[in-house]
Amino acid sequence: MEQQVKRKHGVYVEDILIAYQTLKDVVYHTPLQKNELLSERYDCHVYFKREDLQVVRSFKIRGAYYRMKSLCEEEKKNGVVCASAGNHAQGVAYSCRVLGVHGKIYMPSTTPRQKVSQVQFFGREFVDIILVGDTFDDSYEQAIVCAKKEQRTFIHPFDDEAVIAGQGTVGVEILNDCEEPIDYVFASIGGGGLISGVGTYIKSISPTTKLIGIEPEGAPSMKKSFEAKEVVTLNGIDPFVDGAAVKRVGEKTFTLAKEIVDDIVVVPEGKVCTTILQLYNENAIVVEPAGALPVAALDLYKEHIRGKTVVCIISGGNNDIGRMQEIKERSMIYEGLQHYFIVNFPQRAGALREFLDEVLGPTDDITLFEYTKKNNKDSGPALVGIELKCREDYGPLVERMKKKGFPFMEVNKDSSLFHLLI
Numbered sequence: 030m031e032q033q034v035k036r037k038h039g040v041y042v043e044d045i046l047i048a049y050q051t052l053k054d055v056v057y058h059t060p061l062q063k064n065e066l067l068s069e070r071y072d073c074h075v076y077f078k079r080e081d082l083q084v085v086r087s088f089k090i091r092g093a094y095y096r097m098k099s100l101c102e103e104e105k106k107n108g109v110v111c112a113s114a115g116n117h118a119q120g121v122a123y124s125c126r127v128l129g130v131h132g133k134i135y136m137p138s139t140t141p142r143q144k145v146s147q148v149q150f151f152g153r154e155f156v157d158i159i160l161v162g163d164t165f166d167d168s169y170e171q172a173i174v175c176a177k178k179e180q181r182t183f184i185h186p187f188d189d190e191a192v193i194a195g196q197g198t199v200g201v202e203i204l205n206d207c208e209e210p211i212d213y214v215f216a217s218i219g220g221g222g223l224i225s226g227v228g229t230y231i232k233s234i235s236p237t238t239k240l241i242g243i244e245p246e247g248a249p250s251m252k253k254s255f256e257a258k259e260v261v262t263l264n265g266i267d268p269f270v271d272g273a274a275v276k277r278v279g280e281k282t283f284t285l286a287k288e289i290v291d292d293i294v295v296v297p298e299g300k301v302c303t304t305i306l307q308l309y310n311e312n313a314i315v316v317e318p319a320g321a322l323p324v325a326a327l328d329l330y331k332e333h334i335r336g337k338t339v340v341c342i343i344s345g346g347n348n349d350i351g352r353m354q355e356i357k358e359r360s361m362i363y364e365g366l367q368h369y370f371i372v373n374f375p376q377r378a379g380a381l382r383e384f385l386d387e388v389l390g391p392t393d394d395i396t397l398f399e400y401t402k403k404n405n406k407d408s409g410p411a412l413v414g415i416e417l418k419c420r421e422d423y424g425p426l427v428e429r430m431k432k433k434g435f436p437f438m439e440v441n442k443d444s445s446l447f448h449l450l451i
Contacts, residue, residue, distance in 0.1 A: 039190050040285060042233045045197035045226065048095045052198055055127070056090055057083055061206040061340070066311055067324070071331050074338040078203055081320055081346025085119040085151060087272070088199055088344055089186070092222055093120030095195030096184055097128055105130045110181040112136075112172035114165045114219075114271040115144030116319075116345050117186035122152030132156045133181065135172040139163050139268050141349035164268055166276045187220030188279025197226030203340055204234055211238045212337035213330075215323035217344050218242040218251045218293065219273035221282025227342070228289035239291040241330065243322040245270035245298055251278045251286060252293040259283075269298045269359070272319025272345055294326045299363020301325050302356045305348070317348040318356075362441060365420035369440035369451055371401065372430070373410045380435075388429045392418035412440070412450055 059079045067075040080088040097109065108131040111121045118134045125132040134148055138160045148158055161171050165186075176183040185192060203214070214231060216224045228240045244252055247267025254260045262277040278286075301318050304325040308314045316324075323341035327334065361367035374380045389395070397414030417423060430437050440447050 039281070040193050040197075040225070040229050042230055044190070044194040045201060045230045048091070048191075048194040049198040049201045051095055051098060052091055052195065055084075055094055056198075058202055059083055061203060064312065067327065071327055071334055071339075073334045073336055074209070075327070076207065076338070076340045077314075077324075078199060078340055078342045080199065081314070081316055081343045083345075085116070085123050085147070086346045087116035087119065087317075087320075088196060088223060088342070089113075089116040089120035090123055091120075091198050092187075092189075092192035092195035092226070093117060093184060094124040094127070095198075096189055096191040097121070097124045097130065099191055100128075100130065100182060104182045107180045107182065108132060109184050110135070110172050110175045110179070111184040111186065112165060112169040113186050114168075114268075114274065115140050115148070115347055116272055116317075117184075118148045118158075119144070119151050119347070121184050122148045122156045125152050125155040130155065132184075133172070133175055133179075134158045135168040135175070136160050137162050137164055137168050137268070137271075140271065141347075141352060143349035143351070144271075144347050147347060164266060164274065164276065165271075185279075187222030187225075188281050189222075190281065193222050193226040193229070193282065193285070195226070196223045197230045199223065199342060200227035200230035203227070203342075204231060207338070207340065209338050211235060211340055213239050213241055213334055213339045214342070215241045215243060215326055215330075215339065216342045217273050217319045217322040218244050218278070218286075219275045219319065221251055221278045221286050223342070223344060224290060225282040225285040229285060232289045240289055241323075241326065242286065242290050242293040243326045244293060244295050245273055245301065245318070245322065246295050247298055248274040248276070249293075249295045250275050251283070251290075252295055254278055254283050255287060255290075255293060267298060270301060270318040270322065272317055272347075273322060294329050296322055296325045296329070297363060299359045300328070302360035303363060305356055306360055314343070315346050315348055316343055317345045320345040320348075361416065365423060366417050367396070368415050368417070368423065368426075369397070369447070370413050370415070370430075371410050371438040371440060371450075372413050373436040375434055383433065384435060388426070388433055388435060389415070390417075390422055390426060390429075393422065393426065414451075 110133040112135045304321040
């Protein structure tokens with residue numbers, strides 16, 4: 030059965046081992062570290078595969094370099110092109126400079142500035158960066174046009190056998206380094222290259238290991254494809270988890286994944302943000318949103334992993350410090366600690382003072398206060414942001430507003446209003 034699966038999909042365990050030999054002098058053999066804090070929290074053995082410590086701070090260098098290493102002389106002369114939300118772009122840029130190949134890098138205009146700067150740093154004079162569109166898929170379309178027009182080789186970020194084989198070398202290192210049988214491997218899913226490569230190798234060597242894919246709630250493209258039993262294109266996605274925000278997974282990766290992935294877990298973006306902050310505060314580990322997905326999913330799988338050995342692949346650490354305020358905000362909202370209201374203050378003297386003294390709890394803080402009508406501050410509605418000390422303070426706060434006669438609308442519960450105002 031194992032041989033049939035490999036031949037059917039065109040990705041061989043032998044390919045992954047060849048890729049491993051090719052890459053061993055180019056990429057870092059990243060550490061597999063036991064995390065004592067999470068092991069104790071979940072009553073199991075949790076290991077981190079630290080691809081955030083990779084050459085370009087993500088696993089993407091593996092697939093990009095291995096694919097580009099196979100270019101013929103004419104292909105090298107014509108150059109390459111790729112589309113990426115950041116990490117694949119860095120891998121291609123690094124490979125361009127090392128191999129002396131010119132590359133055009135198409136990236137969404139929403140890509141964090143830190144990732145754009147890193148692409149330029151790694152590629153230098155060997156790359157041109159073109160920012161276009163709002164999502165990876167927008168950039169992908171433009172990159173394909175460029176490839177045809179300029180006869181450049183398109184380096185796919187995930188749906189390519191050589192790229193999948195390169196990413197699979199993460200699995201080789203995991204099994205080589207872990208001294209105990211592995212019960213679960215948790216890996217992020219964007220286009221599916223990482224989980225397809227790692228899964229192909231691990232399932233062949235350790236078939237009892239369960240492979241759990243993790244997707245952000247705002248872009249569950251592989252889960253939806255699994256449910257439809259074919260690759261589907263999502264109408265829209267939340268680009269926040271930029272390393273995994275893909276409208277459409279690969280045909281090759283889907284075909285592989287449906288054979289080897291045991292389950293797909295969808296994690297809310299707010300939960301991802303909470304995990305990013307916890308990893309930094311508790312472990313001094315800086316991860317990007319996609320890199321935090323596997324750790325965020327542990328909460329949702331805690332009953333299954335008790336007493337087991339679990340490996341979480343920390344896929345990348347390219348996080349822009351400028352995003353930390355947004356990350357904190359999303360985390361606070363998800364945890365039920367940050368709430369926004371439109372409050373209509375009654376037309377009576379001292380209404381605002383009454384709100385502060387008798388509606389706010391002793392540990393509640395106002396983080397935002399802005400009148401929505403500048404010319405009617407005495408009786409006009411105001412946008413009020415309130416930070417709570419604990420989730421349980423929310424109910425009493427709302428009851429006090431009702432009791433004291435302050436009509437309000439909860440902005441958090443209206444997504445359109447929230448995005449408009451906040």
